[in-house]
Every structure is written in structure tokens, then in C-alpha cells.
Amino acid sequence: MKVEFLINGKKTALNVGPLKALVDILRDDLAMKGTKKGNSPAEYGCELVFLNGELVDASLIPAFRVDKGEILTIEGIKQRKDFPDYERIVREVLKGNDRLYCAGNIVMLVKALFMEKKNNDIEAVKEALSEVICSEIGFSGIVEGVKRLSSLRGKRIRG
Amino acid sequence: MAVREKGIEVSPGNFVSDIDLKGMLKVSIVRSSIPSGEIEEIKLPKIPAGYWIIGRESVPGTNFFVTNASLIDDTVGKDGSSQGLSEGEMGKESCGKYRRLWFAEGRVNYPGEPILLVAGPDLHIVRELASSVTVKYREDGYITDPIEALKEGRIIRRESFDRGNYESIYREAYQVVEEEYEIRGQEHLYDEPQAAVATWDGKLLTVYTQCQDPFLLRVYLAALLNLPEKRIRVVLPSTGGALNGKLEDAILVAGYVSLVSFVTSLPAKLAYTREEDLDYTSKSYPVIARYRSAVDSNGDLMGLSVTLIVDSGAYETFGYDSLLRMRLASLGVYRCNDIHFEMYLVSTNKVPFGVMEGMGSPQGFSGIEIHSSRLAEIAQVDPFVWKKRNLISKGFILPSGYAIEEYETPLLVLERVVSISDFQRKYSAYEMAKKRRSNVESGTFPLRGIGLSLCFQPAGLPDYYEKKRKSSVILKFDRNRNITVFSSFFDYSGLERLIVSGLLEKYGFDGSRYIWELVDTQISPDTGPSLPVRRGMIMKPLLERGLNMLKRKRLNSIPPLSVKVSYRNPSRRRQPNKLPYSGLVWVGTVVEVEVDPITFNVAFRGIWVVTSGKGDKLDLDSSGTSEVPSLISEVEAGVMHGLGFVLGRRRNFKGLHSGENSFYVVRGGFTVREIPLKIDFLGGEKNSGCFNCTGEVGIVGVAPAFIAAVSQATGVYINKMPVAPSVIQDYIDSENAEAENVGTP
Numbered sequence: 001m002k003v004e005f006l007i008n009g010k011k012t013a014l015n016v017g018p019l020k021a022l023v024d025i026l027r028d029d030l031a032m033k034g035t036k037k038g039n040s041p042a043e044y045g046c047e048l049v050f051l052n053g054e055l056v057d058a059s060l061i062p063a064f065r066v067d068k069g070e071i072l073t074i075e076g077i078k079q080r081k082d083f084p085d086y087e088r089i090v091r092e093v094l095k096g097n098d099r100l101y102c103a104g105n106i107v108m109l110v111k112a113l114f115m116e117k118k119n120n121d122i123e124a125v126k127e128a129l130s131e132v133i134c135s136e137i138g139f140s141g142i143v144e145g146v147k148r149l150s151s152l153r154g155k156r157i158r159g
Numbered sequence: 160m161a162v163r164e165k166g167i168e169v170s171p172g173n174f175v176s177d178i179d180l181k182g183m184l185k186v187s188i189v190r191s192s193i194p195s196g197e198i199e200e201i202k203l204p205k206i207p208a209g210y211w212i213i214g215r216e217s218v219p220g221t222n223f224f225v226t227n228a229s230l231i232d233d234t235v236g237k238d239g240s241s242q243g244l245s246e247g248e249m250g251k252e253s254c255g256k257y258r259r260l261w262f263a264e265g266r267v268n269y270p271g272e273p274i275l276l277v278a279g280p281d282l283h284i285v286r287e288l289a290s291s292v293t294v295k296y297r298e299d300g301y302i303t304d305p306i307e308a309l310k311e312g313r314i315i316r317r318e319s320f321d322r323g324n325y326e327s328i329y330r331e332a333y334q335v336v337e338e339e340y341e342i343r344g345q346e347h348l349y350d351e352p353q354a355a356v357a358t359w360d361g362k363l364l365t366v367y368t369q370c371q372d373p374f375l376l377r378v379y380l381a382a383l384l385n386l387p388e389k390r391i392r393v394v395l396p397s398t399g400g401a402l403n404g405k406l407e408d409a410i411l412v413a414g415y416v417s418l419v420s421f422v423t424s425l426p427a428k429l430a431y432t433r434e435e436d437l438d439y440t441s442k443s444y445p446v447i448a449r450y451r452s453a454v455d456s457n458g459d460l461m462g463l464s465v466t467l468i469v470d471s472g473a474y475e476t477f478g479y480d481s482l483l484r485m486r487l488a489s490l491g492v493y494r495c496n497d498i499h500f501e502m503y504l505v506s507t508n509k510v511p512f513g514v515m516e517g518m519g520s521p522q523g524f525s526g527i528e529i530h531s532s533r534l535a536e537i538a539q540v541d542p543f544v545w546k547k548r549n550l551i552s553k554g555f556i557l558p559s560g561y562a563i564e565e566y567e568t569p570l571l572v573l574e575r576v577v578s579i580s581d582f583q584r585k586y587s588a589y590e591m592a593k594k595r596r597s598n599v600e601s602g603t604f605p606l607r608g609i610g611l612s613l614c615f616q617p618a619g620l621p622d623y624y625e626k627k628r629k630s631s632v633i634l635k636f637d638r639n640r641n642i643t644v645f646s647s648f649f650d651y652s653g654l655e656r657l658i659v660s661g662l663l664e665k666y667g668f669d670g671s672r673y674i675w676e677l678v679d680t681q682i683s684p685d686t687g688p689s690l691p692v693r694r695g696m697i698m699k700p701l702l703e704r705g706l707n708m709l710k711r712k713r714l715n716s717i718p719p720l721s722v723k724v725s726y727r728n729p730s731r732r733r734q735p736n737k738l739p740y741s742g743l744v745w746v747g748t749v750v751e752v753e754v755d756p757i758t759f760n761v762a763f764r765g766i767w768v769v770t771s772g773k774g775d776k777l778d779l780d781s782s783g784t785s786e787v788p789s790l791i792s793e794v795e796a797g798v799m800h801g802l803g804f805v806l807g808r809r810r811n812f813k814g815l816h817s818g819e820n821s822f823y824v825v826r827g828g829f830t831v832r833e834i835p836l837k838i839d840f841l842g843g844e845k846n847s848g849c850f851n852c853t854g855e856v857g858i859v860g861v862a863p864a865f866i867a868a869v870s871q872a873t874g875v876y877i878n879k880m881p882v883a884p885s886v887i888q889d890y891i892d893s894e895n896a897e898a899e900n901v902g903t904p
Contacts, residue, residue, distance in 0.1 A: 033177035036351070036399070101174060101350035101399030140836065 003067040007032075008076030016063045023047045023058035025066070026073060034074035034104050048108040049073050055112040074104035077111065085111065093145030110146060174399050175367050176354040176430045183356070184211070185282040186419050186429040187289040189275040190439065191267035194301035194508040198265055198274070204291035210279035212292075215262040217422050220385035224259035224411070224474075257315045257506050259474035261383060261414055267296070269473035269508050271439040273411075278419045278427060301508035305447060305470040308505040315475050316504040318486070322560065323497035328462035332453030336537060339449050340526045342880045344442035344470070344512050351399020353440060354430035355413040357420040364391045366417055369398040370409035372688035373647050373680050383414050384421050391417075395649050395678035403514045403690060407477040408440040443515035444478055445470045448489060448526030453497075458538020460549050462497035463558060465489050465526075469504045472511035480620050481519030483739070488523025488859075490558035491531065492569055492613060493549040498558050517858045518692055520616050525880055528612040528863030533876065541586045542611045542867065543577045550613075561738040568745050568771045571841055573613050576747030579839055580767040585609045585751065586871075593874050606754040607764065610867025612860040613747050617740035619696035620687070622728060625741070630697055631684035631725040634705040638718050642673040642709070648686040648698055649678050662699075666706040684723065691855045696741040697726060745771040745841075748860030752868045759887040761869060769839045770856055 004013045007030070014029055026032045026049070035047055035058055047058040050072035051065075077086055089110050090098045097103070106129075113128050129142050191198075203212055215222055263274045277289040302308045329335055356367040364386065370376045373393040381388045393413075398405060412429050419427035431440070446469050453462035467489055469482065486502055535545035550573070551557060553566045577583060585607075592604045619625055633645035642663060664670040676683065686701070687693060705724040712720050751764040862880055870877045875890040 027177075031179065033173065036174070037176070099397050101397075 001064065001067075003063050005066045005068065006070040008071070008073060008079065014063075018062060018064040020063045021059050022049065022051075022056075022061040022063070022066055022071070025063060026058060032073055032075050034078075036101060036104065048105050048112075050108070050112075055108060074107060077107060085114070088149060092149040093142055095141070095145070106142060110149065113146065114149075174351050174354070174397050175356060175369055176351055176399075178356045178367055178396070178428065180356070180358070180426040180428075182280070183426040183428055184278040184280060184419060184423060185285050186276055186278045186416055186427055187282070187285045188273045188415065188429075189277060189289050189292045189294070191263060191270060191272040191274055191294065191296075193267065193296050193298050194270045194303075195268055196266060196296040196298040198263065198267065198294060199297050200295040201274070202293040202295070204288055206288065207279075207284070210277070210284065210288060211419070211423055212288075213276040213278060213419055213422055214274070215264060217418065218261060218383060219421070220381075220383045222260050222262060222264060223382075224261055224379070257471070257473075257475045259476070259511065261411075261418075269510050271510055272473070273415075276415055276419060278423065303507050303509060305445070305468050305505050305507055308470075308507045309468055309503055313506040314503055315471055315506050316482075317502070319499075319501040320560070321499050323462070325462045325464060325497040325499045328453050328497040329451075332461055333456040334454050334458075334537065336452045336454060336530075336534060337450070338530055338533060338878060339447065340529055340878045340880070342446045342448065342522045342525050344445040345515060345881070346437060346442050347400075347402040347404030347440075347515055349400030349402050349404055352431040352433055352436035353405070353408050353412045354428070355409070355416045356426065356428045357413070357416040358426040359417075359420040359424055361424065362390065364417055364421065366391065366393050366413050367396055368393060368409055368413040369395070369401065369405045370413055371398075371401050371403070371405050371649065371690065373649075373678060373683075374685040375688065376410050376413055377680055379410050380414060380417050384417060391680070393678075393680045395647075398649060401689070402516045403518065404440065406688065407511075407513055439510055441472070441476060441511050441513035444481060444485070444512045444519065444522060446485070446522045446526070448522075450526060450530045452530065452534060454534060454538065457548075458534060458540065458545065460493050460495050460534065462499075463490065463493075463495045464499040465501070467502040467523075467526075469502065470507055470509070470512055471504050472509040473506060474511045475504070475506075476511045476513040478512070478514050478519070480624075481514045483621060484519035484617060485523040487557070487559045487561070487617065487738075488520045488614065489526050491524075491527035492551050492557065492615065493527075493531065493546070494551050494555050495549075495558050496555075498560075500559075516691075517616070517855050518690070520614065520855075520859045521862055524612065524614040524859055525863045525866070528614065528860070529866050529878065529880075532610060532863075532867040532870070541583055541590075543573070543582055543586075546573060546611070546613055556736055557738075560736055562736040563738060563743065565743075565745075565771075568841065569613060569615075572745045572747040572769050572771055573611075575839060575841060576749050576767050576769040577611065579769070579837060580609075580749035580751070580765065582609060582611055582749050589871055593871060596874070606756055606872045607752065608754070608868040608870065608872030609749065609751045610864035610869075610871065611747070611749050612864040612867070613745070614860040614863075615743040615745045616692065616856040616859050617738070617743055619693050619741045620690070621739040622741060623739065625687070625697060625726055626728055628685070628687045629725050630687040630701065631723055632686060632698075632701045632705055633684055633721065633723045634702075634709055636668075636709050636713065636718050636720045640669060640672055640718070642668055642706075643676055644673065644702070645676045645683050646686040646698075646701075647678050647680065647683045647689075648693070649689040662702055662706055666703075666710045668706065668709075695744075701726065743771075744856045746856045746860050748864045750861060750864040750868045752865065752872055754869060754872045754887065759873075759885075759891075761865075761882075763835065765835045765837070766861065767837045767839070768857060768860070769841060771841045 001018045002013060002015050004011070006012070012030070014025065016025055016029060023035055023037050026035050027037055035049055037047060037059065048055055049058045050056070051061060052069050086107060089107050090096060090103070093106060093110055094100065094103055109128060113125060125146055126143055129139065129146065206212060261273070263272050267274070274294060275292060277285050277292070279285045279288070302311060302313065351369070354369065358365045364380065364384065366376070366380065368376060370393070373395055377388050377391050377393050380386070380391050384391075412431070416427040416429045446467055449466040449468075451464040452460060455461050467485065469485070471478070482502070482504065486500070490498065490500060531546060532542050535542040538545055547570065550570055551563070551566065556562045586609050589607050589609060592607070596604070630648075635643045635645070637643065661670070663673060687697065701724050705722050708722045708724065709720055712722065747769045749765075749767040751766075753762045753764055754760070755762070866877050866880060866882055869882055869887065873887055873891065875887070875894055877886070877890060879886055
């Protein structure tokens, strides 16, 4: 089927099978390798993208669902000038190391977390980040980073 | 540092599984579907044009793969034979019989053993073709139980020694305590599954791999393809986590793509799916540890007998150093002159097991430390008092037969961790609570427990291996005042972030102006395998010496300057029974838990870790704060060693076993929350070695302390690791059943 969508602000049209997973479309058809594929579908939430402003697992989204949709991937987040937080997330949460396999995933999760208008509860932060497996930084390291980031942005995390 | 060559961007953040080349063939493996049997017939489907079937017949070199000996014996692989071991290590039983092959020859010995490769441009068609290959087998009996394998004589290696008069000590003993511990294998669960890409242009084979030892990979590829090593180039783009799981399996994957590329002259890629990775790559060695201790009337140790039965899976693998560490660790750090030790590496019909984080020390220490907590309970003293009373002291050697230099350090580490965790008070209180309730359900108090362990982690690989390997590093200082590091040691986040920037400042260079050059065997010198245990004792001194030389050169010469430094055996006092490693880092761990009486979920009330490191700036992260990110993540890994179950996924081989008879567990982060963790360093000039530099010390002591804590909290004696809620439930059920049977005629 023919699908049209906006990806990182760019209009794109493709002919793909209706059930082809979004992560395969990104990696195989659009050569956007920032969204990693490696874990079992949706198991650890490692293939995260924003679809119509909502954080979704790209391995669970079939092609027909992205038709007429708006997708934001890690490549888009890196490029966006109105989103200077990328550097900050990398510095505070990833300790400057955006070379990790899980880096893109963590950035997406943290961005989604901060898109919430209300102040976050520390337990909610932990819940959101509990699916991140990072042997380099560790779970506690990531939570600490989010707390630091939160204090820089003037948002307070309760807990 | 991004390198763009022939359309491939090889840069950090770009992983092997991200590489796509024009005309690239995708590879899939046809694997055996049975655990053991002869291959009678292979029926191939119709192969479309542009698709290939590649097997044993296409191998230009040797079909033999690796053995333990290959780590220290560089003749292996070239003629397919391994020539003995150095300096009194584990004796060979029937090593040749259990040598791994690239392709099965006539028979298969584990489910998933590679038989053929299918390659072609479309991955879906390739996988379909691979699943259409029909292999007819004549099945024979298989063994999955290592004890049965031992009885059947399927011994790959065996080691045993006696010291003192251990037989008669049991006759004199006040009490003899016998226990068996089961430590299951665990999955690495690195972020990026195994993958490799290869290109062959008729002259040079270029392999993009995740392998932690690119120069060793080159040796094996040369043997497989019958090519001189200089015609093989190994490049390491970023690796999505390794956790010591990207040695042997990474060589296997790289070998297959290299062969496909060599045969077809087209670029080839093999990337495992997560399922494939879980099912067919090595896990940590599962161990059955049998302890038999003789104790006197005070409960102190008189004699110790240890039998380790290590499951190697179908073939012998890369775990040589792990086995050595396991031997050192399993005998513990307690004063004992009468020792009996036996260790068997046995072959079963499972996917070969291998190394993991901690390199065998977690398995070794788990047995002895759980056992020592049990001995303390029998002696009716708290574990700290028992450990202190029995701890190795001056004039004694380690039960493993080696002498150590720092006799004060273990005691200081133990005292510090007990003091900061308030261990003794809590232990007494929880012990009292345990005695007041008759079973788990009847108590009105929360089910709490606290456990203590004292362990060490040897630094580097064994001295004779390091001497043989002669690791080198090249440092260049250019006109723009940048330092460029050339090394095959791949550890961007570890060394580069934690050591290099700190070291540069120490020697008067700008800490931010350095480049860690991409690992490429054409330009990088051989620095040996990239293992965190080699950071401190091998890599750090090499970098320090190099920077020191550059600093002196800089005074007299104008850039560009270049130095090459090679490994030097550390000059230490000659002593008998010298430990085969450059040094030890000690770690004391206390874990406090609370167990939910209904769900048996375990919550951590606190973890305290004290290491013998100095705790100086080079131990810490580059910001110089008191945060130790690697240690935190290692302790988390240790927690997962103890818990293991957290994903709730116990893997088993399809059609072979199910449920409780699983062979390994997948650890993960689902239930890992922020752990109340307190880290302390012993500090002081005497205490050499730093934590981060040594690597993988945090993981060693957590699991045994955790199991001791859960045992105290629940009142049931646990001897299996990891401990899932279902395991606690099983223990309690069996205790209740036993209690009900008491008095029944």
C-alpha cells in the first residue's frame, strides 16, 4: 500500500506492505538507523519514536497506522533547533556519552517525561524509566540524571 | 573520529547492525533441531539465482574452532590443534573431542549447532530458504544434567589437589557440614545482539565486528580462510554492550560472514535477532558446588573439601580465565590448611557456556560465601564474628594455595563495611525476629534479613598470558596539542571517560583534547582482549607510561611526537606460591532485604559496598564527584545475578525441557529500582588498585550477601542462585510439607 507521512518535518511517501513494522520502514526503507532494532518487539521498549506526539514502540506499529501521521525520530530530535534539550539530556543523563546503544531510547523517554506539564512524581519517573536497560549507566544513574535535568529546567521532582 | 569509507560511516553511535552496503548479502544459519545425533541426509530446497548455500565444503582452511587453550596458546587454530597449557593449569582430559567446529561434521551435539549458511540479498527469502532445508538425523541419547555427564565420563578438563591432612581432619572434627549449591547460567542481555559485516575485494578481507579481541579474531579468520593474517583487517565500530559475551560468539558470527564474503566476493552481513541471540549464544557457566567442611567445637574451620562441577555445554569454550578465577574464588579467603579440591569441566548437550561479567568470580564466591554464612549459623555467632575469626592472616596462604601480599586489607574492608551498615545490630535483631516466629506467615514483624560477603577480584588476565600477549599502546601528540590514542582495547565509555581525561591532566595535557582512534587492526597495535578486568592493571599503566614519556619528550622536542609502550611484567617481590595475577581488589558487601510475606518479592533496604581501592580522582567519574557510575551499574548487575529472574523469563531449549528445568535465566531491569546504595573506599597509600580501573568487582559480592539476607528473612536455607520469588515459595512449601510429615507414621 502507499503510505504518506511526515517524518521529522519532511513529507514522505512509500510503497510498503500494510503490516510492515515502522521500525523496519525507518531502518530499511528510509535508512534511518538511529532507531535501533535488536530487542524482541516491544520487550524493553528500545524502538521508541513519537507518532502524532505520542511515544510509541516502532516495532508494534504497522505501516497502515502511520499513514497521514507525523513521526519524530531520534534523528529529528537531534536536528530540531527548538529542542535544545538533546544536548542537555546527553550531558546530564548519559554523562556526555551519546554513543551508547540505548542512548536514543533514553533521550526519547526523557523527552516524553518532560513533555508532561505537571510536576513529575519520582515514582512516576522511575516507572517510566524502569524499562531502560543500560549496563553502562545503570538504572540509578539514569534516575539521578533525570533529577539533575529536572532541577536545571526549574521543574521539581517530588520524592 | 567518524570514518567514512566506501559508504560506511564507522563512528561511535553507528553500530555493526546499522551497516548496510550496496549488493550486500544477508546471512542466516541452518541449525540443528535436535540435541544429539548423526546427520543422515540434508535435503536442500531449490535455490533461486543470487542465493547461496555455504557449508563445510566451502571452508578453505580448518573447520576447528576455539578451545580454552587458545587464549594462551597462539598456535591453536592454524592447524586446528591446541598444544597444551602453561604453568600447571587445568589438565586436559579429552580436549580434542570437545573442540568446537564452525560447521557440524557428520553429527550434532547441541540444539542449534550450525550446519549450513544461507545467503542472499533478501533477508526474508534467506530465512525462508534456511527453514526449508531438511536435515534427517539419527537421534541418540542426550545429557543435560552435568552430574550425569560426570558419571558418564564426559569430562573435558579435570583438576584436583590435596593439601595438608584433609582425610584425618574429618575424623578429628567436632562437626562436618555438607552442602551443595547450584548456580545457574545467566544470559548477558547486552543491548545489541551479535552482528558482523564482511567485505572481500580479492586481496583484503575487511570485517566489521563487535568482537572484544580483534587480533584473536584475525587469527581464527586466517585459520578458517587459509589466508595470511596481514590480508585480514578487523574494524570495530561501536559495540552495543558486550558484558564479556562478545568473544567467542562474536568470532563465530564474524567467521560466517567472512566465509560468505570470501566465497561470493560480495559484502555479507549476519545480525542475530534477539530470539536467536538468547537461544544460541553462550551464557555464564552454570556450576554445581559441593562443600564439605570440618569445624571444631567453636565452629571454626578445620578442613575444607570443595568439588566444582562446571557445565561447559557441548564444547569447550573461551572460559579459561573464568575457570581459574572460579578455582581461586571457590576456596575462599578463610584460614585452612587441610584442603581437598576437585574441579570438573563437563560436556552436556547444551549450547556451549562461557564467560560473563565478573569472569567466574561470582560463581566461585557465591558457593563459599553462602557456605560461610551457614557455618556461622551453625557456630551460633554472627557472620562477621565468624569471618573475622577465620580470616586469612599473616603466615597463612589462601586455601587455593597462593600467597597474598596485603594481609591487613581484607580485615579492614570487612570491618569498614560492617561498621557503615550497622550489620551486627541488625543481624541480631533479625535473628531474634526469626526465632520468634514459627513460620513465614505467623510473624507480626516484617520479614527482614541481612547478609555479608567478603570477596576479591583478580586484576588483569594471568601474568603468563599477559607476558605472552605483550599488549601495546601508541600515543601521538600533534601540533594542535591533541593526543591520539591507538589501541585495540575497545572501551569508549570506560577507559576514555573515566581514565584518559584524568590521566591527561595528571601529566600536564589538556584533558578535553584527545582522540581515541577507531580500533582497526591495520593501524592499532594489539592491546589484548577488551575486558574490564584488564583496565586497571594493563591499560592504565600502559597509558600512564606513555603519557609520562610524551611529557618528557615534549620538553626537548617539537610536536608531532609519538611513543609506543608495551606491557611490562610488574616488578614485585619474588615469593613462593605467587598469585598468577598482577593484583587483587577486595570487596566487602552487605545486603539488607525485606521479603513480602504474600508475593515473596524482595525489596532492598540497603546495599553497602566497600572496596580496597584508593577512591582517588581516577576512581571517580570525570566530573570528580563522589559518584561512581560503573560501580553502581555493577552492583545492579550483581543484584540481577542474585535475583536473576526479574524478567520472569526462564529460557529453555525448544522441545527439550520446560519450566523448572530451564538451563539459564535472563536477567533484566524490570523490577530493578533505585537501590539504596552506599559505596566506600578503603583509601590509603597501601591499597593499590582502583575500583573502576579493575572493573567488575562490584558484581562479585552482591549475590552471596543477598542470598544470606533472604535466607535470614524467610528462615529457609537457600542454596540455589538466582533466587526468584517462585524459588522462595518452593523452599517454604517443601519445609511446610516436611513439617507436616513429622510424626506421621
